[in-house]
Amino acid sequence: xxxxxxxxxxxxxxxxxxxxxxxxxxxxxxxxxxxxxxxxxxxxxxxxxxxxxxxxxxxxxxxxxxxxxxxxxxxxxxxxxxxxxxxxxxxxxxxxxxxxxxxxxxxxxxxxxxxxxxxxxxxxxxxxxxxxxxxxxxxxxxxxxxxxxxxxxxxxxxxxxxxxxxxxxxxxxxxxxxxxxxxxxxxxxxxx
Amino acid sequence: xxxxxxxxxxxxxxxxxxxxxxxxxxxxxxxxxxxxxxxxxxxxxxxxxxxxxxxxxxxxxxxxxxxxxxxxxxxxxxxxxxxxxxxxxxxxxxxxxxxxxxxxxxxxxxxxxxxxxxxxxxxxxxxxxxxxxxxxxxxxxxxxxxxxxxxxx
Numbered sequence: 001x002x003x004x005x006x007x008x009x010x011x012x013x014x015x016x017x018x019x020x021x022x023x024x025x026x027x028x029x030x031x032x033x034x035x036x037x038x039x040x041x042x043x044x045x046x047x048x049x050x051x052x053x054x055x056x057x058x059x060x061x062x063x064x065x066x067x068x069x070x071x072x073x074x075x076x077x078x079x080x081x082x083x084x085x086x087x088x089x090x091x092x093x094x095x096x097x098x099x100x101x102x103x104x105x106x107x108x109x110x111x112x113x114x115x116x117x118x119x120x121x122x123x124x125x126x127x128x129x130x131x132x133x134x135x136x137x138x139x140x141x142x143x144x145x146x147x148x149x150x151x152x153x154x155x156x157x158x159x160x161x162x163x164x165x166x167x168x169x170x171x172x173x174x175x176x177x178x179x180x181x182x183x184x185x186x187x188x189x190x191x192x
Numbered sequence: 193x194x195x196x197x198x199x200x201x202x203x204x205x206x207x208x209x210x211x212x213x214x215x216x217x218x219x220x221x222x223x224x225x226x227x228x229x230x231x232x233x234x235x236x237x238x239x240x241x242x243x244x245x246x247x248x249x250x251x252x253x254x255x256x257x258x259x260x261x262x263x264x265x266x267x268x269x270x271x272x273x274x275x276x277x278x279x280x281x282x283x284x285x286x287x288x289x290x291x292x293x294x295x296x297x298x299x300x301x302x303x304x305x306x307x308x309x310x311x312x313x314x315x316x317x318x319x320x321x322x323x324x325x326x327x328x329x330x331x332x333x334x335x336x337x338x339x340x341x342x343x344x345x
Binding site for chain 2: 010011013014017018020021024025027028032033034035036037038039040041042043065125126127128129130131132134135136138139142143146182
């Protein structure tokens with residue numbers, strides 16, 4: 001009988017694989033970038049530059065940040081923490097105040113008629129504003145809108161917005177639109 | 193032989209480690225696939241601002257990054273400490289964003305061009321002047337989908 005070939009010792013295979021594994025573990029960057037997503041308005045055409053969309057004064061709330069990072073919401077100064085509630089109150093207009101945004105009854109597929117707020121948040125900043133402050137304010141505005149969406153989702157579907165399926169999220173987004181306008185910087189308009 | 197062992201405790205058989213390499217390989221492949229090597233060296237220091245309402249950046253392959261911040265200490269002798277824009281791996285001016293965006297758009301498949309995202313990684317201490325300039329330039333070359341990258345608070 002021929003002598004059996006001894007089995008090749010495979011125990012070091014694991015070590016080799018581990019070595020490679022460690023290498024890739026270290027080089028992997030798993031960090032997913034997160035942030036605040038925005039859509040910029042398209043650049044106006046040369047000939048229609050002055051043709052701004054007329055928005056009723058009551059439908060617009062101006063959030064201003066000056067070069068000292070002081071914040072104004074509407075006509076009164078505010079701290080970062082106060083912005084959210086002010087925006088929520090403005091956009092939902094619970095008392096149907098004539099100085100706050102009107103509501104337009106809109107037909108939304110899958111929901112029916114719903115009074116959609118026409119409120120727009122206009123964000124204006126100075127050249128000297130800190131980026132950090134700007135992001136904080138953006139964040140607060142998004143937080144306000146998310147709160148309204150959550151509330152809406154809770155009332156209509158009994159769930160939070162994030163837990164709804166895609167179709168329902170679309171409905172909620174239509175009922176509570178995210179209308180943030182960023183003002184045209186003044187000096188850029190003059191130059192070009 | 194068995195006769196002798198009868199009285200003693202039966203020894204537990206050694207656990208087979210034959211499948212260990214397979215498990216390790218599985219992990220290995222996972223990390224090999226998810227690895228992306230950093231292509232650019234950072235020339236600016238960026239401490240991202242913190243926010244709570246972050247959304248995940250989808251489709252990293254469709255994203256181009258614009259870094260804004262103060263140059264790293266090694267470059268400060270040459271470029272000073274004023275906020276600079278970094279595109280790919282060199283300092284650029286605002287007007288060069290146009291070429292950068294055009295090149296990034298060119299590299300994408302036809303159907304994905306609409307989805308192209310520009311991620312702005314700016315230091316929390318930069319002033320809005322430079323960010324506004326970037327935004328205006330992006331609007332001019334119709335790269336409208338942007339993201340302000342932030343830390344989770």
